[in-house]
Amino acid sequence: MPLIYDPSLVLLSLAVAIQGSYVSLRIALQIGGSHGLKRRLLLTGAAFSLAVAIWGMHFVGMLAARFPVAVNYLVLPTLLSFLVCVLVVGIALEAVSLGQRTHFTLIAAPIIMGGGIVTMHYIGMWALHESAHMSHNAFIVAVSILISVVASAVALWLTFDNVRRPSLFICATLLGLAISGMHYTAMAGTTFYPLPTAISPNSPAVSPALLAIVVAVVAFALSGVFLLTFVPEQSSKAPKPAAAPPTPQVELSLSTEAIPGSETGEEPRVESIAGVIALAPSPPLAAKTLPIEREGVKRSIRAEHIFAVHADAHYTFVFDGVDSIFCPLSIGEVEEQLAGEAFLRVHRSHLVNLDHVKCVRRAGDNAIAELIGSQPHTVPVSRTKFNELRALLKERAFRVGDELRA
Incomplete structure (x- = not known):
């Protein structure tokens, strides 16, 4: 029935x-x-x-x-x-x-x-x-x-x-x-x-x-x-960077020499700087970091220690050259947080640090980027990003060579 x-x-x-x-x-x-x-x-x-x-x-x-x-x-x-x-x-x-x-x-x-x-x-x-x-x-x-x-x-x-x-x-x-x-x-x-022995439906308590x-x-x-x-708490905010140290005071030591003929009463002018401007090196910008979580403990990782970032659902995983570590940010938030650093979106779900890319090569119909690290690691590269990544790597190689020659 x-x-x-x-x-x-x-x-x-x-x-x-x-x-x-x-x-x-x-x-x-x-x-x-x-x-x-x-x-x-x-x-x-x-x-x-x-x-x-x-x-x-x-x-x-x-x-x-x-x-x-x-x-x-x-x-x-x-x-x-x-x-x-x-x-x-x-x-x-x-x-x-x-x-x-x-x-x-x-x-x-x-x-x-x-x-x-x-x-x-x-x-x-x-x-x-x-x-x-x-x-x-x-x-x-x-x-x-x-x-x-x-x-x-x-x-x-x-x-x-x-x-x-x-x-x-x-x-x-x-x-x-x-x-x-x-x-x-x-x-x-x-x-x-x-069944013949079934109980009436009006009996349950x-x-x-x-x-x-x-x-x-x-x-x-x-x-x-x-x-x-x-399920961890998802946050789009990275840890607050530490405050930059105060700017050091500038000390100048100047000497002046009279122009020939100054005895005529003309105003002398500065000819040379005998001292050196005592400026400390400009403090670097606060290091950019990403929040990560390992074994339930929340930490942060500096941008230069990040080899690659891989999107997984609404979160990401950060590869540090040895292991993949959970990050509560989305791939878009990570890309925004690391803006200005040596990172490139080589795939819809992958970011790589150009400083840690060993080479980029074709692999069948696709391409991959090999990373430098103690553990072999490759990152897929989309066809539209292959030439851009290769050009950036060549540019960085020439730049490093010029700096070494200088």
């Missing part, structure tokens, strides 16, 4: 899915530039946050349905559905956020995530088998799987695309639609038959609406905890 849904609870289930997806994606975007314990914690937080969103949406969606009998949820399948969801989602997020994203990972990750959403749904449905007998329409089941995989693919591709990434809320909405779309499509292909609200509040609270714990 077809099911009837409470529209308000359907909207609540969609809100749970979108909110949890947003928090999970915000956390997952930081995984690529983290290391050690922090990387594991971020991956765990992203996986649990998304699993809570999927499981919470499923549970609220089930409570939104008006079944012909009272439904009792078995504990073991309900708990197992959540644990399987955490494991599968964690694998998908690890594949798409760690290391270099290839065509294989960008195809495998949505399949794994979509499969995890489907697996969680049907294990959760297994928790109802003592309350009603269920039959599934194979075609609609296949459609629900396709919705889950395709929507997950679009959400993940847009989230981890540094060039064409839209607002993260749009990505989270797409992932939330993948979760809820799969659920309600699968439910439309499921037929429920009351707690109404489905109240239980759904409780589940939603718990899901929102857990997502809020993950958001406050793992």
Whole structure:
């Protein structure tokens, strides 16, 4: 028999899915530039946050349905559905956020995530088998799987695309639609038959609406905890530079010699400066810095110690010749902060310090810049920036040669 849904609870289930997806994606975007314990914690937080969103949406969606009998949820399948969801989602997020994203990972990750959403749904449905007998329409089941995989693919591709990434809320909405779309499509292909021993639907002590609200509040609270714990505060302001030292006093020592014929009463004039102007070297401008965060500790890094900057979502990662360090600024804010320094935007998501570029060369249809450092590191260079970068490097080489000859 077809099911009837409470529209308000359907909207609540969609809100749970979108909110949890947003928090999970915000956390997952930081995984690529983290290391050690922090990387594991971020991956765990992203996986649990998304699993809570999927499981919470499923549970609220089930409570939104008006079944012909009272439904009792078995504990073991309900708990197992959540644990399987955490494991599968964690694998998908690890594949798409760690290391270099290839065509294989960008195809495998949505399949794994979509499969995890489907697996969680049907294990959760297994928790109802003592309350009603269920039959599934194979075609609609296949459609629900396709919705889950395709929507997950679009959400993940847009989230981890540094060039064409839209607002993260749009990505989270797409992932939330993948979760809820799969659920309600699968439910439309499921037929429920009351068992002879089923309990009357008028018997439960707690109404489905109240239980759904409780589940939603718990899901929102857990997502809020993950958001406050793992997502750093984004600031567009760099640390305030130190005040410049006071300008030293200028001392002059002058001597005058009378012009021949001054004895005639003409005013003598200055012929030479016998002393030297005692000026200290002009103080350098305050060093430009960027805020960074390593292992949860906020610090700053000077511009001359920065080899390259790589955009990742709304944040960036700074390469210091050895390691990539998280920076809370966007690539545009970093470029503005380092204006006037030896930095060039060689790609939509990459900045390089010209002082640390070893060479620039073609690599197939593209180009790369090799950096000087203890660790081999290359930066992609767009076609439109290749000639400009090469010209700047030659100009700087000639300038350094002239200075050495002088």
